Amino acid sequence: RKEVEQDPGPFNVPEGATVAFNCTYSNSASQSFFWYRQDCRKEPKLLMSVYSSGNEDGRFTAQLNRASQYISLLIRDSKLSDSATYLCVVVIQGAQKLVFGQGTRLTINP
Amino acid sequence: DAGITQSPRHKVTETGTPVTLRCHQTENHRYMYWYRQDPGHGLRLIHYSYGVKDTDKGEVSDGYSVSRSKTEDFLLTLESATSSQTSVYFCAISEIQGPYQPQHFGDGTRLSIL
Numbered sequence: 406r407k408e409v410e411q412d413p414g415p416f417n418v419p420e421g422a423t424v425a426f427n428c429t430y431s432n433s434a435s436q437s438f439f440w441y442r443q444d445c446r447k448e449p450k451l452l453m454s455v456y457s458s459g460n461e462d463g464r465f466t467a468q469l470n471r472a473s474q475y476i477s478l479l480i481r482d483s484k485l486s487d488s489a490t491y492l493c494v495v496v497i498q499g500a501q502k503l504v505f506g507q508g509t510r511l512t513i514n515p
Numbered sequence: 516d517a518g519i520t521q522s523p524r525h526k527v528t529e530t531g532t533p534v535t536l537r538c539h540q541t542e543n544h545r546y547m548y549w550y551r552q553d554p555g556h557g558l559r560l561i562h563y564s565y566g567v568k569d570t571d572k573g574e575v576s577d578g579y580s581v582s583r584s585k586t587e588d589f590l591l592t593l594e595s596a597t598s599s600q601t602s603v604y605f606c607a608i609s610e611i612q613g614p615y616q617p618q619h620f621g622d623g624t625r626l627s628i629l
């Protein structure tokens with residue numbers, strides 16, 4: 406089983422829609438969590454950290470469910486510019502690395 | 516954007532040749548990382564550095580070596596390139612090591628081994 410799993414998609418949604426992704430992780434010692442976005446043929450860029458209480462940044466909301474070992478990303482009022490691949494990232498306690506999911510590809514259609 | 520420059524941006528070479536990729540940062544961050552990204556695998560850590568001349572292996576280090584003689588430069592070397600090392604290579608940096616510290620990535624190097 407992979408340490409971090411994401412639905413690869415692609416998700417195709419109309420502009421203005423709300424879309425949500427989940428990401429599951431297998432190691433219960435996972436300590437911190439991030440969402441990155443990666444545009445086609447570009448580098449990953451930090452979108453937001455995920456805190457235990459959940460956090461919001463504009464149209465983006467991230468939540469963590471430690472009991473079920475998943476994190477989620479919700480995008481409201483989606484824009485064409487939100488089209489990208491979204492990478493779930495987990496840091497395992499005591500480890501010296503980030504563990505990346507394969508990414509979920511999102512396309513927002515006009 | 517974080518001041519990270521990777522060179523070259525693209526390279527095509529032949530099996531068996533040595534290849535060196537360079538990552539240069541202007542942020543004076545202590546930690547530097549090399550990843551490769553392949554379809555179906557996501558980003559995987561090759562090597563990382565936690566200071567000048569201090570490096571350690573990641574999960575896919577076989578066939579790669581690194582060096583860091585200055586804070587700002589982290590070199591990745593493929594001593595004898597193989598076709599399985601065709602990939603997109605990303606360098607990343609972070610100011611401090613810790614579970615809540617995200618990493619910031621360079622633009623990537625597309626490497627093709629024929």
